[in-house]
Amino acid sequence: MSEKVLMKGNEALAEAAIIAGCRFFFGYPITPQTEVAAYMSKMLPKVGGTFLQAESEISAINMIYGASSAGFRCMTSSSSPGISLKSEGISYLAGSDLPAVICNVQRGSPGLGGIQPSQADYWQATRSAGHGDFHIMVFAPSTVQEMVDLIIRAFDRSDKYRVPAMMFADGMLGQMMEPVVLPEGKDIKTYDKPWATNGHKNKRPHNVTNSLYLDPYLLEKTIRERFARYDIIKEKEQLAEDYMTEDADIVVVAYGASSRVCRSAIVAARAEGIKAGMVRPMTLWPFPERAVRKAAETAKAFLSVEMSMGQMVDDVKLAIDCRRPVYFYGRTGGVVPTPGEVLEQIKAINGGLK
Amino acid sequence: MAIVYRRPKALNELEMHYCPGCNHGIVHRLVAEAIDELDIEGRTIGIAPVGCAVKAYDYFACDMVEAAHGRAPAIATGLKRTMPDSVVFTYQGDGDLAAIGMCETVHAAARGENITVIFINNAIYGMTGGQMAPTTLPNQITQTSPYGRDTKTTGFPIRVCEMLSTLEGVALAQRVAVDSVKNVRIAKKAIKRAFENQINGRGYSIIEILSACPTNWGLSPREALVWLRENMLKYYPLGIYKDKYPEGGESK
Numbered sequence A: 001m002s003e004k005v006l007m008k009g010n011e012a013l014a015e016a017a018i019i020a021g022c023r024f025f026f027g028y029p030i031t032p033q034t035e036v037a038a039y040m041s042k043m044l045p046k047v048g049g050t051f052l053q054a055e056s057e058i059s060a061i062n063m064i065y066g067a068s069s070a071g072f073r074c075m076t077s078s079s080s081p082g083i084s085l086k087s088e089g090i091s092y093l094a095g096s097d098l099p100a101v102i103c104n105v106q107r108g109s110p111g112l113g114g115i116q117p118s119q120a121d122y123w124q125a126t127r128s129a130g131h132g133d134f135h136i137m138v139f140a141p142s143t144v145q146e147m148v149d150l151i152i153r154a155f156d157r158s159d160k161y162r163v164p165a166m167m168f169a170d171g172m173l174g175q176m177m178e179p180v181v182l183p184e185g186k187d188i189k190t191y192d193k194p195w196a197t198n199g200h201k202n203k204r205p206h207n208v209t210n211s212l213y214l215d216p217y218l219l220e221k222t223i224r225e226r227f228a229r230y231d232i233i234k235e236k237e238q239l240a241e242d243y244m245t246e247d248a249d250i251v252v253v254a255y256g257a258s259s260r261v262c263r264s265a266i267v268a269a270r271a272e273g274i275k276a277g278m279v280r281p282m283t284l285w286p287f288p289e290r291a292v293r294k295a296a297e298t299a300k301a302f303l304s305v306e307m308s309m310g311q312m313v314d315d316v317k318l319a320i321d322c323r324r325p326v327y328f329y330g331r332t333g334g335v336v337p338t339p340g341e342v343l344e345q346i347k348a349i350n351g352g353l354k
Numbered sequence B: 001m002a003i004v005y006r007r008p009k010a011l012n013e014l015e016m017h018y019c020p021g022c023n024h025g026i027v028h029r030l031v032a033e034a035i036d037e038l039d040i041e042g043r044t045i046g047i048a049p050v051g052c053a054v055k056a057y058d059y060f061a062c063d064m065v066e067a068a069h070g071r072a073p074a075i076a077t078g079l080k081r082t083m084p085d086s087v088v089f090t091y092q093g094d095g096d097l098a099a100i101g102m103c104e105t106v107h108a109a110a111r112g113e114n115i116t117v118i119f120i121n122n123a124i125y126g127m128t129g130g131q132m133a134p135t136t137l138p139n140q141i142t143q144t145s146p147y148g149r150d151t152k153t154t155g156f157p158i159r160v161c162e163m164l165s166t167l168e169g170v171a172l173a174q175r176v177a178v179d180s181v182k183n184v185r186i187a188k189k190a191i192k193r194a195f196e197n198q199i200n201g202r203g204y205s206i207i208e209i210l211s212a213c214p215t216n217w218g219l220s221p222r223e224a225l226v227w228l229r230e231n232m233l234k235y236y237p238l239g240i241y242k243d244k245y246p247e248g249g250e251s252k
Helices: A009-019 A034-047 A057-069 A080-095 A122-126 A144-161 A171-175 A216-236 A256-271 A289-295 A312-319 A339-353 B024-038 B052-059 B072-082 B094-100 B102-110 B160-164 B181-199 B221-235
Strands: A004-008 A024-027 A050-053 A074-078 A101-106 A137-139 A165-170 A177-181 A240-243 A250-253 A276-281 A283-285 A301-306 A326-330 B044-048 B063-066 B087-093 B116-121 B170-177 B204-210 B239-243
Touching: A004 A009, A009 A034, A009 A101, A009 A144, A009 A165, A009 A171, A009 A177, A024 A034, A024 A057, A024 B072, A034 A050, A034 A074, A050 B072, A057 A074, A057 A080, A057 B063, A057 B072, A057 B102, A074 A080, A080 A101, A080 A122, A101 A144, A101 A171, A122 A283, A137 A144, A144 A165, A144 A177, A144 A216, A165 A171, A165 A256, A171 A256, A240 A289, A250 A256, A250 A289, A250 A339, A256 A276, A256 A301, A256 A339, A276 A289, A289 A312, A301 A312, A301 A339, A312 A326, A326 A339, B024 B052, B024 B087, B024 B116, B024 B181, B044 B052, B044 B072, B052 B063, B052 B087, B072 B087, B072 B102, B087 B094, B087 B181, B094 B102, B094 B116, B094 B160, B102 B160, B102 B204, B116 B181, B160 B170, B160 B204, B160 B239, B170 B181, B170 B221, B181 B204, B204 B221
Parallel strands: A024 A050, A024 A074, A074 A101, A101 A165, A137 A165, A250 A276, A250 A301, A301 A326, B044 B063, B044 B087, B087 B116, B116 B204, B170 B204
Antiparallel strands: A004 A177, A137 A283, A240 A276, B170 B239
């Protein structure tokens, strides 16, 4: 087994991408994800890869479009305002069935917002990552180790399903240092890509990478086929951690940085005799409906805690068809909730239950 | 019996959708002839634009990628950086290259991205029905400049080859036309050189082709060529604007 090393979230994510076989990185500077690009610019040339700083986020995502259409594992990274610029390209990637990994180290928004950690891009990532009928897979790490594990998974699943994948982190996870074990990468799987536009070498008919279908019936058929793949992803790729949910009356739902705060609050609530637990989504699309639904068998109420004005809370309600009360607590604009604030919420809900 | 004229191998056997008198068909052929003569179809990837030439991805027999409007140079960069031994060309119109995609164009050129750019300048947006382009001439009437392009409010047309020729990364910037047999021959040679430059790792080459759009200019095919000669050639003089690797006596 590999040894434990101390790494910053952004750098661990970048190193794990290289382990996953990513050899091409195209990006544009933005706080708070700068270390990803800096690490890639230093390390990729040493492993025969290419780092290129693009002239804009729009160009960066289109460089990804080119590199992915050629069949190569590639990644771009940005933070909230930059992801908005990438959304055009993300839609084209989805419409052309191209795999790619896009990192969003979120910061406070809207507009230029701020540079402190946020989770306010949940709707954008899970609902409207660009124009049109499509989804991307969204992975939500909550530790530096999960930055590593989930990005390796993101590359694999993106290739497997030909669906773009987003690493959905935030400024806190990107900037924090934690011990991690980096895998050796021996079990990294590669996929045949007979669809790649990499030159037909006079051996096959020409391939075309394209998202244009002028015949509406053909476009509808293409989208329906893609959605059949989404159904498989929803069935097989939901990921969540159950934390003290077995006997929980109050189940907190939180991901990423805010889930770390909630973990402390739950421990404190338990110490006060309140049966609290947590479902922690590790994929946001597909949303771990099964885990939330299972928790609803015993839970009397849910509390969605987010660093936003309340976005994931909709998915919690949908997952359980509103069969239990679903409360929300959030801080936004780059403010991180404290365990004390969350504990107060848990206690208030518990008081109402009695 | 000797065959004197045939469809280039690099063009698929399809009926093209272009209007009568449109120059896209000629330019497609010239690009395909260059690909055939250099025997590079198997390692060539073309990038089709948004606009009238969008279906170029069906017409060319090499692998093709359809780009978002204006993004072809960035996509070309992604392809070329992952596959340095491939041959990558973009095929773009004036709205695509000089308006929405100018940022991508300038930076690909500045980086000396080792690609070939085929740039159709017909001074108008064709596919969307004839709106003012960044290359529309002063006083030219279009759907969105119905009283003629007023340079006081809409500025002046952009001379792309002249502008890009100031960039170090550009190996070749040449403007040609396909309005006569003589000019078609010059265009053919220029396009082939733009591919040869790439094969030899010389950096960014752009061939701007002044092109007729009879449909949106509201002219017959013959009148359109006359209009092109009398108006476009004055604002957009033909010639080589940058040539880092000239063949004997050809550079300007």
